[in-house]
Amino acid sequence: MANEKKHGLSRAIIIGLGGAIGFEIFALLNYAYFDLAGPSMISALFFCGIINLITMLSYSELSAALPEVGGEYTYTKVAFGGFISFMAGCLRWLASVFGGALAAVVFVNQLGVLFSVFAPSIQDLVLVNASLLIVGLVVILIVLSIRGVEEATTLIVAAFLAIFVIFLAMSLGYTLAPQNIVPEASPSSLAVFFATAAYLFPMFVGMRALVTGAPQIKNPGKNVPRALILSTVLLTVVYLGVAYVAVGAVPLEMAVTGDELPLLNLAASAIMGPIGAILFALAGIIASVSSVGTAMTVQSSILGGMSRDGYLPKALLKVHRRFGTRYIAIIGSSLFVVFFGISGAVEFLGYAASFGSLLVFALVNFSLIQLRRKMPRLDRPFKAPFYPLTPIAGIIMSVLLLTFPVILRDVNAESALLSSLGLVAIVLVTYYLRMVKREVDFNRLRVAVGGICFGAGVTLIVLTPVIAPPSLFIIMILVGLVSILAGILNILVSARKID
Amino acid sequence: MKIRRILTAITGIAQEVIGVLSGVLAVMLVLNILEVQTVFNVPPELLPLYLLILGLFSLFSVISGYFLIREGRE
Numbered sequence: 001m002a003n004e005k006k007h008g009l010s011r012a013i014i015i016g017l018g019g020a021i022g023f024e025i026f027a028l029l030n031y032a033y034f035d036l037a038g039p040s041m042i043s044a045l046f047f048c049g050i051i052n053l054i055t056m057l058s059y060s061e062l063s064a065a066l067p068e069v070g071g072e073y074t075y076t077k078v079a080f081g082g083f084i085s086f087m088a089g090c091l092r093w094l095a096s097v098f099g100g101a102l103a104a105v106v107f108v109n110q111l112g113v114l115f116s117v118f119a120p121s122i123q124d125l126v127l128v129n130a131s132l133l134i135v136g137l138v139v140i141l142i143v144l145s146i147r148g149v150e151e152a153t154t155l156i157v158a159a160f161l162a163i164f165v166i167f168l169a170m171s172l173g174y175t176l177a178p179q180n181i182v183p184e185a186s187p188s189s190l191a192v193f194f195a196t197a198a199y200l201f202p203m204f205v206g207m208r209a210l211v212t213g214a215p216q217i218k219n220p221g222k223n224v225p226r227a228l229i230l231s232t233v234l235l236t237v238v239y240l241g242v243a244y245v246a247v248g249a250v251p252l253e254m255a256v257t258g259d260e261l262p263l264l265n266l267a268a269s270a271i272m273g274p275i276g277a278i279l280f281a282l283a284g285i286i287a288s289v290s291s292v293g294t295a296m297t298v299q300s301s302i303l304g305g306m307s308r309d310g311y312l313p314k315a316l317l318k319v320h321r322r323f324g325t326r327y328i329a330i331i332g333s334s335l336f337v338v339f340f341g342i343s344g345a346v347e348f349l350g351y352a353a354s355f356g357s358l359l360v361f362a363l364v365n366f367s368l369i370q371l372r373r374k375m376p377r378l379d380r381p382f383k384a385p386f387y388p389l390t391p392i393a394g395i396i397m398s399v400l401l402l403t404f405p406v407i408l409r410d411v412n413a414e415s416a417l418l419s420s421l422g423l424v425a426i427v428l429v430t431y432y433l434r435m436v437k438r439e440v441d442f443n444r445l446r447v448a449v450g451g452i453c454f455g456a457g458v459t460l461i462v463l464t465p466v467i468a469p470p471s472l473f474i475i476m477i478l479v480g481l482v483s484i485l486a487g488i489l490n491i492l493v494s495a496r497k498i499d
Numbered sequence: 500m501k502i503r504r505i506l507t508a509i510t511g512i513a514q515e516v517i518g519v520l521s522g523v524l525a526v527m528l529v530l531n532i533l534e535v536q537t538v539f540n541v542p543p544e545l546l547p548l549y550l551l552i553l554g555l556f557s558l559f560s561v562i563s564g565y566f567l568i569r570e571g572r573e
Contacts, residue, residue: 339554340547342529348547415548422551446566453514453563456556482513486563489507493570 007216009223016231018157019209021238023106023288024202024350026280029243029263031347031412037196039247040183042240044196045203049236051401052204055361055394056232057384058368060225063211064382065371067220071211072360072367073305079367079374086306087424088363093302094423095356097333099202100295101340102349103288109346110284113265113277156290161238163283168241171271176248194404195413198358199350201401203239205357207232221381245271292337299333300326351416355402362398365391446490454487456480508571511564518560525553 007015032041062075072092077085183193210228217223246267261269265284268276300316304326307316320327340349368384368391384390405413460480468476527535528549535541541549 339550345544345547348544352547411542411544415545419548419551422555426555449559449563449566452559456559479517482510482517483560486510486514486560486567489510489570490563490566493507 008218009227012210012217012223012227013231013234014157015217016207016210016227017161017235019206020204020231020235021157021160021287022206023103023284023291024206025239025242026110026262026264026284026287027102027106027346028200028203028350029246031350032196032200033247033250033263034252035347036199037183037192038252039178039181040189040193041196041200042178042181042243042247043183044193045200045239045243046236047193047197048201048204049232049239051197051201051361051394051397052207053229053232053236054390054397055365056207056228057225057390058365058394059208059211060228060382061380061384062364062368062371063224063228064221065378065380067224071208072364073302075367075371076363079370082309084363088360089302089306090424091356091359091363093299093333094420095202095205095353095360096295096298096302097336098340098349098353098356100292100299100333100337102202102346102353103291103295104337104341105346105349107285107288107292109262110265110281110288113261114281114285116261156286160283160287163279164238164242167268167271167276167280168245170276171245171249174249174271176245178244178247181244181247191404191408194400195408195410198354198401198405198413199347201354202350202357204232204235205353205361207235225382295337296330296334300329303329303333345412347412348416348419351405351410351413352420355416355420358398358402362395365394365398446493450487450490452487453483453490457483457485457487504571507567511567511569511571514560514564514567518557518564521553521557521560525550525557528553 029041032044033039037044063071066074066078073085073089076088183189207228210224210231217227242264246263249267249270250263262284265277265280268280270276272279303312303316306312307314307329316329316332317326318328340352369388371378372387406417457480460476460483464473464476464480524535527533528539528541528546536543536546
């Protein structure tokens with residue numbers, strides 16, 4: 001360990017940018033621009049940058065004070081103890097699952113864009129077999145041992161920055177003046193503005209990769225906070241520049257013409273010609289493949305950490321003899337990535353990834369406040385300025401972004417929130433079951449499963465007259481009755497054994 | 500007690516069948532086999548939610564059915 005090479009500030013900035021610059025910019029700008037906010041998407045991006053910067057100040061203080069491996073999981077564990085840290089770990093895992101699924105969808109979309117330039121017939125083939133391609137991509141990444149990530153990150157960041165700089169430089173030859181980039185001061189416009197910011201937020205969250213890499217940075221107490229702040233500012237400037245040019249180059253009316261190319265690919269094509277379209281499609285493909293791989297590694301690391309602490313089965317810690325990776329954790333997580341990826345619902349996945357990350361950000365800000373009160377003498381090489389305003393502002397902004405898309409009744413946001421809540425409920429049941437005495441685990445599990453079946457059966461019977469088509473009415477009632485009966489039987493038998 | 504055991508086993512088997520069929524329906528929805536998305540009028544933006552609900556229902560039904568079958572055989 002003594003000879004382990006440590007990285008300086010510049011490398012730390014690259015790690016931060018490498019975590020954040022990725023496939024999201026290829027996927028998320030479309031819905032935000034064409035369906036939600038129009039040109040005022042640029043202001044929403046700026047708002048995301050501000051929220052990210054505020055929360056990165058909290059991350060900076062916590063990572064400098066607690067430089068151990070684990071990131072959010074460690075901060076919440078020290079601040080609040082087991083349950084909250086378990087929640088933080090699970091939410092981080094969820095965000096990673098949804099992010100990985102989104103990356104897999106972007107991979108297929110960008111592959112389609114690339115082939116649209118060369119061979120439209122192959123593009124159709126790609127889009128028709130999207131599910132198969134996603135499964136194939138994930139299986140290949142499971143089988144491959146993911147090595148040399150560090151070098152790949154540097155290359156990808158350098159390539160991305162170069163592409164974006166060329167794109168911005170070439171746009172100087174055009175007169176681009178997008179209108180209405182600031183939202184109107186009306187309640188409906190502000191609701192759309194916040195919903196757009198929530199949707200675009202995953203473009204920034206990868207920055208925290210720097211926190212997990214803190215042990216590899218020289219003088220982390222000084223360099224990590226600096227790198228976090230510098231890379232956040234740099235990233236926001238690059239994103240704003242690219243979005244400004246894209247919005248200027250592609251008028252909103254293009255959505256009406258039925259052109260299904262993503263915004264960034266359309267803009268690249270308009271500014272740089274066919275070369276631009278190819279370059280951006282290639283960049284999208286590389287970024288998405290890299291992100292799926294990273295998501296799987298992150299997921300296995302999170303599940304491994306929680307398994308080590310006894311929250312999840314020890315089997316998740318098993319390391320493959322040849323590849324040296326936690327193969328059971330990777331395969332388990334990959335199933336979720338495939339499950340959500342083959343749905344192909346970019347908007348749903350964007351919101352779902354965002355919700356998980358926003359909740360984690362709120363927990364990190366709460367942890368900062370709690371640690372200042374609980375451990376006032378903790379050595380803090382960096383202190384978040386304007387305390388307690390910064391963490392409080394971070395919490396309020398995260399909550400705003402979480403609630404507005406649902407208030408706006410965006411169907412994608414609603415289904416994403418419901419799905420996330422459903423998965424969080426499973427997480428809570430898991431925690432409850434793992435934390436009770438082992439000898440009554442099995443019967444408690446039966447009670448829990450029985451309760452779920454009973455509840456599902458009652459819900460089904462209540463909803464059937466409202467939602468069921470006549471042909472399915474009797475079947476749904478029967479399924480509901482069987483579920484209720486099964487629930488009662490499971491609860492009665494198990495409750496007696498627990499007593 | 501014998502009647503109760505038989506009832507438990509039959510309910511368990513019924514739940515196993517329901518669970519497996521829900522899982523099959525989820526897969527059919529994802530891959531749109533036999534145009535089920537159109538048959539059930541599932542909007543694309545709600546597909547992930549349908550999948551999640553069917554997947555969870557299938558999972559819990561199979562687990563619950565297994566417990567009941569085990570109970571019935573004891």
